[in-house]
Amino acid sequence: MTASRTARERVRAELTREITDIARRQLATEGAGGLSLRAVAREMGMVSSAIYRYFPSRDDLLTTLIIDGYNALGEAVERAEATCPRAAHRQRWLTACHAVRDWAVAHPHEYALIYGSPVPGYQAPQDTIAARVRDVTVLGRIIADAWRAGALRTPETEAPPELGPDSANFRALMPEVPDSVIWLALTAWTTLYGWVNFEVFGQFNNAIEDRGTAFGHAMGLMGDTMGLAQ
Amino acid sequence: MTASRTARERVRAELTREITDIARRQLATEGAGGLSLRAVAREMGMVSSAIYRYFPSRDDLLTTLIIDGYNALGEAVERAEATCPRAAHRQRWLTACHAVRDWAVAHPHEYALIYGSPVPGYQAPQDTIAARVRDVTVLGRIIADAWRAGALRTPETEAPPELGPDSANFRALMPEVPDSVIWLALTAWTTLYGWVNFEVFGQFNNAIEDRGTAFGHAMGLMGDTMGLAQ
DNA sequence: CAATCGTCAAGAGCAGTGCTCTCGATTTTT
DNA sequence: AAAAATCGAGAGCACTGCTCTTGACGATTG
Secondary structure, three states, X not given: OOOOOOHHHHHHHHHHHXXXXXXXXXXXXXXXXXXXXXXXXXXXXXXXXXXXXXOOOHHHHHHHXXXXXXXXXXXXXXXXXXXXOOOOHHHHHHHHHHHHHHHHHHOHHHHHHHHOOOOOXXXXXXXXXXXXXXXXXXHHHHHHHHHHOOOOOOOOOXXXXXXXXXXXXXXXXXXXXXXXXXXXXXXXXXXXXXXXHHHHOOOOOOOOOOHHHHHXXXXXXXXXXXXXXO | OOOOOOHHHHHHHHHHHHHHHHHHHHHHHHOHHHOOHHHHHHHHOOOHHHHOOOOOOHHHHHHHHHHHHHHHHHHHHHHHHHOOOOOOHHHHHHHHHXXXXXXXXHOHHHHHHHHOOOXXXXXXXXXXXXHHHHHHXXXXXXXXXXXXXXXXXXXXXXXXXXXXXXXXXXXXXXXXXXXXXXXXHHHHHHHHHHHHHHHHXXXXXXXXXXXXXXXXXXXXXXXXXXXXXX
Protein backbone atom coordinates (compact mmCIF):
# COMPACT_ATOMS: atom_id res chain seq x y z
CA MET A 1 0.00 0.00 0.00
CA THR A 2 2.98 2.27 0.44
CA ALA A 3 4.46 1.73 -3.03
CA SER A 4 1.87 3.22 -5.35
CA ARG A 5 -0.75 5.78 -4.78
CA THR A 6 -1.75 8.08 -7.54
CA ALA A 7 1.03 9.73 -9.47
CA ARG A 8 0.00 13.01 -7.94
CA GLU A 9 0.50 11.78 -4.43
CA ARG A 10 3.87 10.34 -5.26
CA VAL A 11 5.22 13.55 -6.73
CA ARG A 12 3.73 15.41 -3.83
CA ALA A 13 5.58 13.26 -1.33
CA GLU A 14 8.76 13.66 -3.31
CA LEU A 15 8.47 17.43 -3.46
CA THR A 16 7.69 17.59 0.25
CA ARG A 17 10.84 15.65 0.94
CA GLU A 18 12.85 17.86 -1.37
CA ILE A 19 11.60 20.95 0.44
CA THR A 20 12.59 19.63 3.84
CA ASP A 21 15.97 18.54 2.52
CA ILE A 22 16.75 21.95 1.08
CA ALA A 23 15.39 23.59 4.20
CA ARG A 24 17.63 21.43 6.36
CA ARG A 25 20.65 22.37 4.29
CA GLN A 26 19.72 26.01 4.54
CA LEU A 27 19.24 25.59 8.27
CA ALA A 28 22.71 24.12 8.55
CA THR A 29 24.32 27.09 6.85
CA GLU A 30 22.14 30.01 7.89
CA GLY A 31 20.59 28.93 11.16
CA ALA A 32 16.97 28.89 12.16
CA GLY A 33 16.34 32.59 11.73
CA GLY A 34 17.82 32.55 8.26
CA LEU A 35 15.50 29.86 6.99
CA SER A 36 13.69 31.49 4.10
CA LEU A 37 10.77 29.97 2.22
CA ARG A 38 11.57 32.12 -0.76
CA ALA A 39 15.15 30.88 -0.84
CA VAL A 40 13.96 27.28 -0.68
CA ALA A 41 11.55 27.93 -3.51
CA ARG A 42 14.27 29.65 -5.53
CA GLU A 43 16.57 26.68 -5.13
CA MET A 44 13.81 24.38 -6.28
CA GLY A 45 13.01 26.52 -9.30
CA MET A 46 9.55 27.14 -7.92
CA VAL A 47 7.77 30.32 -7.14
CA SER A 48 7.51 31.13 -3.44
CA SER A 49 3.77 30.82 -3.19
CA ALA A 50 3.90 27.24 -4.41
CA ILE A 51 5.65 26.18 -1.21
CA TYR A 52 2.49 26.98 0.67
CA ARG A 53 0.81 24.07 -1.05
CA TYR A 54 3.07 21.84 0.99
CA PHE A 55 3.61 23.76 4.20
CA PRO A 56 0.95 26.20 5.33
CA SER A 57 3.50 28.42 7.02
CA ARG A 58 7.17 28.83 7.79
CA ASP A 59 6.51 27.61 11.32
CA ASP A 60 5.07 24.36 10.02
CA LEU A 61 8.21 23.75 8.04
CA LEU A 62 10.20 24.50 11.17
CA THR A 63 8.10 22.05 13.14
CA THR A 64 8.90 19.28 10.69
CA LEU A 65 12.57 20.07 10.96
CA ILE A 66 12.35 20.07 14.75
CA ILE A 67 10.65 16.71 14.87
CA ASP A 68 13.20 15.33 12.44
CA GLY A 69 15.92 16.73 14.65
CA TYR A 70 14.55 15.08 17.76
CA ASN A 71 14.32 11.80 15.96
CA ALA A 72 17.80 12.06 14.50
CA LEU A 73 19.32 12.82 17.87
CA GLY A 74 17.28 10.17 19.61
CA GLU A 75 18.18 7.58 17.04
CA ALA A 76 21.87 8.45 17.24
CA VAL A 77 21.81 7.96 21.00
CA GLU A 78 19.81 4.75 20.74
CA ARG A 79 22.16 3.24 18.18
CA ALA A 80 25.30 4.16 20.07
CA GLU A 81 24.04 2.87 23.38
CA ALA A 82 22.79 -0.34 21.84
CA THR A 83 26.34 -1.40 21.02
CA CYS A 84 27.28 -1.61 24.71
CA PRO A 85 26.95 -4.73 26.82
CA ARG A 86 23.83 -4.42 28.94
CA ALA A 87 25.69 -4.88 32.19
CA ALA A 88 28.34 -2.26 31.44
CA HIS A 89 26.32 0.59 32.91
CA ARG A 90 29.13 3.12 33.12
CA GLN A 91 30.15 2.45 29.55
CA ARG A 92 26.55 2.81 28.46
CA TRP A 93 26.31 6.18 30.24
CA LEU A 94 29.52 7.49 28.73
CA THR A 95 28.65 6.19 25.28
CA ALA A 96 25.23 7.82 25.36
CA CYS A 97 26.75 11.11 26.51
CA HIS A 98 29.27 11.05 23.70
CA ALA A 99 26.55 10.24 21.21
CA VAL A 100 24.62 13.32 22.26
CA ARG A 101 27.68 15.50 22.01
CA ASP A 102 28.84 14.07 18.69
CA TRP A 103 25.48 14.58 17.08
CA ALA A 104 25.19 18.10 18.45
CA VAL A 105 28.66 19.08 17.24
CA ALA A 106 27.93 17.59 13.83
CA HIS A 107 24.55 19.35 13.54
CA PRO A 108 24.91 22.53 15.57
CA HIS A 109 22.00 24.40 14.03
CA GLU A 110 19.63 21.50 14.32
CA TYR A 111 20.73 21.07 17.89
CA ALA A 112 20.14 24.74 18.55
CA LEU A 113 16.67 24.30 17.15
CA ILE A 114 15.71 21.63 19.65
CA TYR A 115 17.80 22.48 22.72
CA GLY A 116 18.66 26.15 22.24
CA SER A 117 16.72 29.30 22.88
CA PRO A 118 13.24 28.99 21.45
CA VAL A 119 12.69 30.61 18.06
CA PRO A 120 10.94 33.94 18.71
CA GLY A 121 7.25 33.81 18.05
CA TYR A 122 7.36 30.10 17.52
CA GLN A 123 5.51 27.76 19.83
CA ALA A 124 6.31 24.10 19.51
CA PRO A 125 3.10 22.16 18.93
CA GLN A 126 2.18 19.03 20.82
CA ASP A 127 3.28 16.83 17.91
CA THR A 128 6.85 17.22 18.99
CA ILE A 129 6.58 15.71 22.44
CA ALA A 130 6.53 12.16 21.17
CA ALA A 131 9.89 12.48 19.44
CA ARG A 132 11.54 14.73 21.97
CA VAL A 133 11.92 12.18 24.71
CA ARG A 134 13.82 9.54 22.79
CA ASP A 135 17.23 10.63 24.02
CA VAL A 136 16.24 11.06 27.65
CA THR A 137 14.46 7.72 27.52
CA VAL A 138 17.77 6.06 26.76
CA LEU A 139 19.48 7.90 29.58
CA GLY A 140 16.68 7.04 31.98
CA ARG A 141 16.87 3.36 31.07
CA ILE A 142 20.59 3.31 31.78
CA ILE A 143 19.99 4.75 35.23
CA ALA A 144 17.12 2.40 35.94
CA ASP A 145 19.12 -0.65 34.83
CA ALA A 146 22.11 0.44 36.88
CA TRP A 147 19.93 0.93 39.93
CA ARG A 148 18.36 -2.49 39.56
CA ALA A 149 21.81 -4.02 39.25
CA GLY A 150 23.01 -2.27 42.37
CA ALA A 151 25.51 -0.27 40.36
CA LEU A 152 24.46 3.10 41.76
CA ARG A 153 25.03 4.59 45.16
CA THR A 154 22.44 6.49 47.15
CA PRO A 155 23.47 10.10 47.65
CA GLU A 156 23.93 11.22 51.24
CA THR A 157 21.57 14.15 50.69
CA GLU A 158 17.91 13.22 50.60
CA ALA A 159 15.62 14.98 48.12
CA PRO A 160 13.34 17.58 49.74
CA PRO A 161 9.88 16.10 50.35
CA GLU A 162 8.26 18.99 48.44
CA LEU A 163 9.72 17.50 45.28
CA GLY A 164 7.65 14.35 45.63
CA PRO A 165 5.11 15.25 42.93
CA ASP A 166 7.85 16.29 40.54
CA SER A 167 9.79 13.12 41.23
CA ALA A 168 6.74 11.16 40.20
CA ASN A 169 6.91 12.71 36.74
CA PHE A 170 10.17 10.89 36.14
CA ARG A 171 9.19 7.56 37.60
CA ALA A 172 8.00 6.38 34.19
CA LEU A 173 11.51 6.95 32.89
CA MET A 174 13.24 5.43 35.90
CA PRO A 175 10.98 2.95 37.64
CA GLU A 176 11.87 1.67 41.12
CA VAL A 177 14.58 4.32 41.48
CA PRO A 178 14.28 6.27 44.75
CA ASP A 179 13.73 10.02 44.68
CA SER A 180 17.20 10.96 45.83
CA VAL A 181 18.75 9.04 42.95
CA ILE A 182 16.27 10.50 40.47
CA TRP A 183 17.35 14.01 41.32
CA LEU A 184 21.00 13.10 41.13
CA ALA A 185 20.38 11.60 37.70
CA LEU A 186 18.51 14.72 36.63
CA THR A 187 21.47 16.76 37.76
CA ALA A 188 23.81 14.62 35.68
CA TRP A 189 21.41 14.94 32.76
CA THR A 190 21.53 18.71 33.18
CA THR A 191 25.31 18.62 33.21
CA LEU A 192 25.37 16.69 29.98
CA TYR A 193 23.19 19.11 28.06
CA GLY A 194 24.68 22.11 29.80
CA TRP A 195 28.08 21.09 28.53
CA VAL A 196 26.85 20.46 25.02
CA ASN A 197 25.08 23.81 25.06
CA PHE A 198 28.24 25.56 26.13
CA GLU A 199 30.31 23.83 23.49
CA VAL A 200 27.88 24.20 20.60
CA PHE A 201 27.00 27.79 21.43
CA GLY A 202 30.63 28.82 21.55
CA GLN A 203 31.01 29.43 25.26
CA PHE A 204 34.19 27.34 25.33
CA ASN A 205 35.91 29.32 22.59
CA ASN A 206 39.37 30.45 23.65
CA ALA A 207 38.88 28.57 26.90
CA ILE A 208 38.84 24.82 26.26
CA GLU A 209 40.58 23.34 23.26
CA ASP A 210 40.65 19.59 23.87
CA ARG A 211 36.90 19.46 24.18
CA GLY A 212 36.44 15.79 23.57
CA THR A 213 38.75 14.85 26.41
CA ALA A 214 37.30 17.48 28.69
CA PHE A 215 33.77 16.33 27.95
CA GLY A 216 34.62 12.71 28.63
CA HIS A 217 36.26 13.66 31.89
CA ALA A 218 33.29 15.75 32.99
CA MET A 219 30.83 12.99 32.19
CA GLY A 220 33.07 10.58 34.03
CA LEU A 221 32.97 12.86 37.06
CA MET A 222 29.20 12.82 36.97
CA GLY A 223 29.36 9.05 36.69
CA ASP A 224 31.55 9.04 39.79
CA THR A 225 29.08 11.28 41.58
CA MET A 226 26.31 8.81 40.84
CA GLY A 227 28.59 6.03 41.99
CA LEU A 228 28.19 4.44 38.59
CA ALA A 229 30.36 1.35 38.78
CA GLN A 230 31.93 -0.07 35.67
CA MET B 1 34.01 67.20 32.91
CA THR B 2 31.13 64.80 32.64
CA ALA B 3 28.35 67.27 33.40
CA SER B 4 28.39 69.58 30.42
CA ARG B 5 29.56 69.02 26.95
CA THR B 6 27.88 70.70 24.09
CA ALA B 7 24.12 70.60 24.04
CA ARG B 8 24.33 68.38 21.00
CA GLU B 9 26.36 65.77 22.80
CA ARG B 10 24.03 65.77 25.74
CA VAL B 11 20.93 65.21 23.66
CA ARG B 12 22.82 62.59 21.70
CA ALA B 13 23.66 60.67 24.86
CA GLU B 14 20.07 60.96 25.99
CA LEU B 15 18.68 59.71 22.69
CA THR B 16 21.15 56.86 22.63
CA ARG B 17 19.97 55.82 26.05
CA GLU B 18 16.34 56.11 25.00
CA ILE B 19 16.98 53.89 22.00
CA THR B 20 18.60 51.17 24.08
CA ASP B 21 15.81 51.39 26.66
CA ILE B 22 13.10 50.96 24.08
CA ALA B 23 15.11 48.23 22.39
CA ARG B 24 15.46 46.41 25.70
CA ARG B 25 11.73 46.60 26.28
CA GLN B 26 11.09 45.31 22.81
CA LEU B 27 13.62 42.56 23.38
CA ALA B 28 11.79 41.53 26.53
CA THR B 29 8.48 41.18 24.75
CA GLU B 30 9.47 40.03 21.27
CA GLY B 31 12.80 38.30 21.72
CA ALA B 32 16.04 38.90 19.92
CA GLY B 33 14.76 38.07 16.45
CA GLY B 34 11.85 40.42 16.85
CA LEU B 35 13.97 43.43 17.64
CA SER B 36 13.12 45.91 14.91
CA LEU B 37 14.91 49.19 14.33
CA ARG B 38 11.87 50.55 12.59
CA ALA B 39 9.66 49.72 15.55
CA VAL B 40 12.09 51.44 17.89
CA ALA B 41 12.11 54.48 15.64
CA ARG B 42 8.34 54.46 15.43
CA GLU B 43 8.02 54.38 19.20
CA MET B 44 10.40 57.33 19.44
CA GLY B 45 8.53 59.32 16.82
CA MET B 46 11.57 59.28 14.63
CA VAL B 47 12.07 58.10 11.11
CA SER B 48 13.85 54.78 10.80
CA SER B 49 16.91 56.09 9.06
CA ALA B 50 17.63 58.46 11.93
CA ILE B 51 18.42 55.51 14.19
CA TYR B 52 21.46 54.84 12.07
CA ARG B 53 22.97 58.08 13.33
CA TYR B 54 23.25 56.37 16.69
CA PHE B 55 23.77 52.73 15.84
CA PRO B 56 25.38 51.87 12.52
CA SER B 57 23.50 48.60 12.31
CA ARG B 58 21.02 46.39 14.07
CA ASP B 59 23.86 44.17 15.19
CA ASP B 60 25.56 47.08 16.92
CA LEU B 61 22.40 47.76 18.87
CA LEU B 62 22.28 44.08 19.75
CA THR B 63 25.88 44.23 20.89
CA THR B 64 25.15 47.00 23.36
CA LEU B 65 22.21 45.06 24.68
CA ILE B 66 24.40 41.99 25.07
CA ILE B 67 27.08 43.89 26.95
CA ASP B 68 24.42 45.44 29.16
CA GLY B 69 23.04 41.97 29.77
CA TYR B 70 26.40 40.57 30.79
CA ASN B 71 26.90 43.46 33.15
CA ALA B 72 23.42 43.19 34.62
CA LEU B 73 23.81 39.48 35.27
CA GLY B 74 27.33 39.90 36.57
CA GLU B 75 26.31 42.67 38.89
CA ALA B 76 23.34 40.70 40.19
CA VAL B 77 25.61 37.80 41.07
CA GLU B 78 28.22 40.06 42.59
CA ARG B 79 25.71 41.86 44.79
CA ALA B 80 24.05 38.67 45.98
CA GLU B 81 27.28 36.93 46.79
CA ALA B 82 28.66 39.98 48.58
CA THR B 83 26.01 39.66 51.29
CA CYS B 84 27.40 36.30 52.45
CA PRO B 85 30.06 35.93 55.14
CA ARG B 86 33.37 35.30 53.44
CA ALA B 87 33.96 32.03 55.27
CA ALA B 88 30.53 30.56 54.43
CA HIS B 89 31.69 29.03 51.17
CA ARG B 90 28.74 26.74 50.63
CA GLN B 91 26.29 29.56 51.29
CA ARG B 92 28.20 31.76 48.87
CA TRP B 93 28.01 29.05 46.19
CA LEU B 94 24.30 28.51 46.64
CA THR B 95 23.59 32.23 46.80
CA ALA B 96 25.51 32.88 43.61
CA CYS B 97 23.70 30.04 41.85
CA HIS B 98 20.34 31.37 42.89
CA ALA B 99 21.32 34.85 41.75
CA VAL B 100 22.09 33.53 38.29
CA ARG B 101 18.81 31.67 38.13
CA ASP B 102 16.72 34.52 39.51
CA TRP B 103 18.14 36.99 37.04
CA ALA B 104 17.68 34.59 34.14
CA VAL B 105 14.08 33.84 35.05
CA ALA B 106 13.36 37.53 35.45
CA HIS B 107 14.99 38.44 32.12
CA PRO B 108 14.56 35.38 29.93
CA HIS B 109 15.12 37.07 26.60
CA GLU B 110 18.21 38.92 27.75
CA TYR B 111 19.49 35.67 29.19
CA ALA B 112 18.82 33.91 25.91
CA LEU B 113 20.80 36.64 24.21
CA ILE B 114 23.93 35.98 26.22
CA TYR B 115 23.72 32.28 27.05
CA GLY B 116 21.36 30.90 24.42
CA SER B 117 21.90 29.91 20.85
CA PRO B 118 23.81 32.61 19.03
CA VAL B 119 21.74 34.97 16.91
CA PRO B 120 22.11 33.81 13.30
CA GLY B 121 24.55 35.87 11.33
CA TYR B 122 25.63 37.73 14.41
CA GLN B 123 29.18 37.44 15.66
CA ALA B 124 29.89 38.83 19.10
CA PRO B 125 32.70 41.36 18.86
CA GLN B 126 35.66 41.42 21.21
CA ASP B 127 34.13 44.26 23.24
CA THR B 128 31.92 41.79 25.00
CA ILE B 129 34.60 39.63 26.57
CA ALA B 130 35.34 42.12 29.33
CA ALA B 131 31.79 42.09 30.65
CA ARG B 132 31.03 38.44 29.98
CA VAL B 133 33.28 37.01 32.67
CA ARG B 134 31.86 38.88 35.63
CA ASP B 135 29.57 36.07 36.75
CA VAL B 136 32.10 33.29 36.33
CA THR B 137 34.67 35.43 38.11
CA VAL B 138 32.48 35.38 41.20
CA LEU B 139 32.02 31.64 40.97
CA GLY B 140 35.74 31.11 40.48
CA ARG B 141 36.55 33.24 43.50
CA ILE B 142 34.22 31.17 45.66
CA ILE B 143 35.96 27.98 44.59
CA ALA B 144 39.41 29.48 45.06
CA ASP B 145 38.53 30.79 48.52
CA ALA B 146 37.04 27.47 49.53
CA TRP B 147 40.10 25.61 48.35
CA ARG B 148 42.43 27.90 50.27
CA ALA B 149 40.31 27.39 53.37
CA GLY B 150 40.43 23.63 52.98
CA ALA B 151 36.67 23.52 52.42
CA LEU B 152 36.87 21.45 49.23
CA ARG B 153 37.72 17.82 48.78
CA THR B 154 39.95 16.48 46.03
CA PRO B 155 38.03 14.21 43.66
CA GLU B 156 39.21 10.62 43.45
CA THR B 157 39.49 10.88 39.68
CA GLU B 158 42.51 12.79 38.46
CA ALA B 159 42.16 15.06 35.42
CA PRO B 160 43.68 13.61 32.24
CA PRO B 161 47.16 15.07 31.66
CA GLU B 162 46.17 16.16 28.13
CA LEU B 163 43.95 18.77 29.75
CA GLY B 164 46.93 20.56 31.27
CA PRO B 165 46.96 23.46 28.78
CA ASP B 166 43.22 23.92 29.11
CA SER B 167 43.43 23.83 32.88
CA ALA B 168 45.90 26.68 32.70
CA ASN B 169 43.27 28.85 31.07
CA PHE B 170 41.26 28.75 34.26
CA ARG B 171 44.12 29.23 36.68
CA ALA B 172 43.60 33.00 36.57
CA LEU B 173 40.08 32.47 37.84
CA MET B 174 41.02 29.87 40.44
CA PRO B 175 44.65 30.31 41.49
CA GLU B 176 46.38 27.57 43.48
CA VAL B 177 43.52 25.16 42.81
CA PRO B 178 44.74 21.80 41.47
CA ASP B 179 43.64 20.60 38.05
CA SER B 180 41.33 17.88 39.31
CA VAL B 181 39.38 20.41 41.36
CA ILE B 182 39.28 22.88 38.48
CA TRP B 183 37.53 20.37 36.27
CA LEU B 184 35.11 19.42 38.98
CA ALA B 185 34.30 23.10 39.44
CA LEU B 186 33.84 23.51 35.69
CA THR B 187 31.45 20.59 35.76
CA ALA B 188 29.45 22.22 38.54
CA TRP B 189 29.49 25.47 36.60
CA THR B 190 28.14 23.59 33.58
CA THR B 191 25.40 22.09 35.71
CA LEU B 192 24.37 25.52 36.92
CA TYR B 193 23.97 27.02 33.48
CA GLY B 194 22.63 23.81 32.03
CA TRP B 195 19.83 23.90 34.55
CA VAL B 196 19.08 27.55 33.96
CA ASN B 197 19.07 26.92 30.21
CA PHE B 198 16.62 24.07 30.62
CA GLU B 199 14.35 26.12 32.83
CA VAL B 200 14.41 29.35 30.83
CA PHE B 201 14.10 27.60 27.48
CA GLY B 202 11.08 25.66 28.63
CA GLN B 203 12.56 22.18 28.81
CA PHE B 204 11.09 21.68 32.28
CA ASN B 205 7.55 22.51 31.22
CA ASN B 206 5.13 19.81 32.30
CA ALA B 207 7.99 18.04 34.03
CA ILE B 208 9.18 20.05 37.03
CA GLU B 209 6.85 22.43 38.82
CA ASP B 210 8.64 23.37 42.04
CA ARG B 211 11.62 24.64 40.14
CA GLY B 212 13.11 26.79 42.84
CA THR B 213 13.31 23.88 45.26
CA ALA B 214 14.57 21.53 42.59
CA PHE B 215 17.22 24.00 41.52
CA GLY B 216 18.42 24.52 45.06
CA HIS B 217 18.60 20.80 45.60
CA ALA B 218 20.55 20.24 42.39
CA MET B 219 23.03 22.98 43.24
CA GLY B 220 23.35 21.49 46.71
CA LEU B 221 24.15 18.12 45.16
CA MET B 222 26.90 19.71 43.12
CA GLY B 223 28.14 21.36 46.29
CA ASP B 224 28.20 17.93 47.91
CA THR B 225 30.12 16.56 44.95
CA MET B 226 32.74 19.24 45.40
CA GLY B 227 32.80 18.46 49.09
CA LEU B 228 31.85 22.06 49.74
CA ALA B 229 31.60 22.25 53.52
CA GLN B 230 29.19 24.62 55.22
C1' DC C 1 -15.32 8.89 -23.72
C1' DA C 2 -16.18 13.34 -21.99
C1' DA C 3 -17.24 16.56 -18.43
C1' DT C 4 -16.33 17.94 -13.94
C1' DC C 5 -13.79 18.59 -9.91
C1' DG C 6 -9.62 19.03 -7.25
C1' DT C 7 -4.95 20.19 -7.28
C1' DC C 8 -1.20 22.78 -8.68
C1' DA C 9 2.32 26.54 -10.20
C1' DA C 10 2.52 31.11 -11.27
C1' DG C 11 2.01 35.97 -10.69
C1' DA C 12 0.70 40.18 -8.53
C1' DG C 13 0.37 42.39 -4.39
C1' DC C 14 0.46 43.75 0.81
C1' DA C 15 2.90 44.92 4.87
C1' DG C 16 6.91 44.52 6.97
C1' DT C 17 12.25 44.42 7.46
C1' DG C 18 17.52 46.35 7.33
C1' DC C 19 19.98 49.60 5.14
C1' DT C 20 21.68 53.54 1.85
C1' DC C 21 21.58 57.93 -0.12
C1' DT C 22 20.44 62.63 -0.65
C1' DC C 23 18.71 66.99 0.96
C1' DG C 24 17.80 70.80 3.66
C1' DA C 25 18.13 72.63 8.58
C1' DT C 26 20.51 73.28 12.75
C1' DT C 27 24.38 73.48 15.71
C1' DT C 28 29.18 73.65 16.61
C1' DT C 29 33.62 75.15 15.41
C1' DT C 30 36.84 78.16 13.17
C1' DA D 1 30.26 85.83 10.35
C1' DA D 2 31.85 81.86 7.61
C1' DA D 3 32.94 77.04 7.40
C1' DA D 4 32.28 72.52 9.00
C1' DA D 5 30.15 68.94 11.26
C1' DT D 6 25.91 66.84 12.64
C1' DC D 7 21.24 65.62 12.37
C1' DG D 8 16.17 64.30 10.98
C1' DA D 9 13.38 63.45 7.15
C1' DG D 10 12.20 61.19 3.00
C1' DA D 11 12.62 58.25 -0.90
C1' DG D 12 14.15 54.06 -2.42
C1' DC D 13 16.36 49.18 -2.86
C1' DA D 14 16.27 44.40 -1.97
C1' DC D 15 14.47 41.25 0.88
C1' DT D 16 10.99 38.66 3.89
C1' DG D 17 6.27 35.84 5.03
C1' DC D 18 1.95 35.45 3.37
C1' DT D 19 -2.65 36.01 0.59
C1' DC D 20 -5.51 35.96 -3.38
C1' DT D 21 -6.55 35.16 -8.09
C1' DT D 22 -5.87 33.03 -12.51
C1' DG D 23 -5.22 29.54 -15.71
C1' DA D 24 -3.72 24.84 -16.71
C1' DC D 25 -3.22 20.12 -15.79
C1' DG D 26 -4.49 15.56 -13.96
C1' DA D 27 -7.75 12.36 -11.79
C1' DT D 28 -12.49 10.76 -11.12
C1' DT D 29 -17.00 10.12 -12.09
C1' DG D 30 -21.29 10.23 -15.02
